Amino acid sequence: MLTTEKAAAWLDDYARVIHENAAWLTDLDRQIGDADHGSNLERGMTAVEAIPREEYPDAASLLKKAGMTLVSTVGGAAGPLWGTFFLRFAGALDEPGDDATVVAAAMRAGLVGIVQRGKATEGDKTVVDALGPAVRVAEQKASQGASLADTLTAAAEAAAVGRDATIPMVARKGRASYLGDRSAGVQDPGATSITMLVESAARTLA
Numbered sequence: 001m002l003t004t005e006k007a008a009a010w011l012d013d014y015a016r017v018i019h020e021n022a023a024w025l026t027d028l029d030r031q032i033g034d035a036d037h038g039s040n041l042e043r044g045m046t047a048v049e050a051i052p053r054e055e056y057p058d059a060a061s062l063l064k065k066a067g068m069t070l071v072s073t074v075g076g077a078a079g080p081l082w083g084t085f086f087l088r089f090a091g092a093l094d095e096p097g098d099d100a101t102v103v104a105a106a107m108r109a110g111l112v113g114i115v116q117r118g119k120a121t122e123g124d125k126t127v128v129d130a131l132g133p134a135v136r137v138a139e140q141k142a143s144q145g146a147s148l149a150d151t152l153t154a155a156a157e158a159a160a161v162g163r164d165a166t167i168p169m170v171a172r173k174g175r176a177s178y179l180g181d182r183s184a185g186v187q188d189p190g191a192t193s194i195t196m197l198v199e200s201a202a203r204t205l206a
């Protein structure tokens with residue numbers, strides 16, 4: 001079972017990584033967007049860090065609160081998308097199964113929420129290009145009986161490959177799409193920061 005301590009460790013680790021990488025994420029967004037992705041996520045994760053943890057007794061309620069906090073504190077595209085990921089992830093944690101199966105299903109639910117909101121498909125140069133492969137690999141590993149640690153490690157590797165594959169892509173969703181062909185050659189900021197979230201999960205949830 002995903003404990004509230006592990007969920008809190010995930011949020012805290014992700015906040016740390018976002019603080020460390022905010023300038024770089026914003027710089028990627030400067031090249032193909034409006035130079036705010038790092039500062040957006042940093043504002044959101046600072047608010048998430050300030051959630052009074054003792055008021056949220058289980059992982060689902062804490063992660064749901066984190067999602068609502070991201071929606072309300074982060075503007076633009078990322079707030080609703082990242083917030084929806086956490087809300088849907090939290091909402092799927094009561095499914096039956098071993099830890100790897102439950103977490104893979106929760107990641108799937110988060111991805112479905114992002115796709116419903118943003119309408120991106122793989123190849124559009126968005127967060128979906130990293131999260132999609134990560135979810136597929138997580139489901140595959142979990143169905144083979146892999147441990148949660150192995151499942152999340154493989155998912156993080158798949159996310160990183162998907163992130164790197166966004167570099168040559170021409171954006172078809174979000175602000176970067178306004179650039180047309182000139183969006184090629186830069187790694188998508190959202191694919192970069194969601195990969196950090198999966199890597200963080202691999203460090204903390206297992």
Ligand code: ADP
Pocket residue numbers: 029033034036037038040041075076077078079081114117118119120125126127128173174175188189190191
């Ligand atoms: P904004 O684009 O409003 O300035 P951010 O800069 O915080 O918001 O986030 C940009 C990231 O959001 C992009 O790099 C991309 O990964 C993701 N994104 C933007 N639009 C969409 C969409 N429609 N579907 C999925 N992801 C999207």
Ligand code: MG
Pocket residue numbers: 029033034035036037076175
């Ligand atoms: Mg932006």
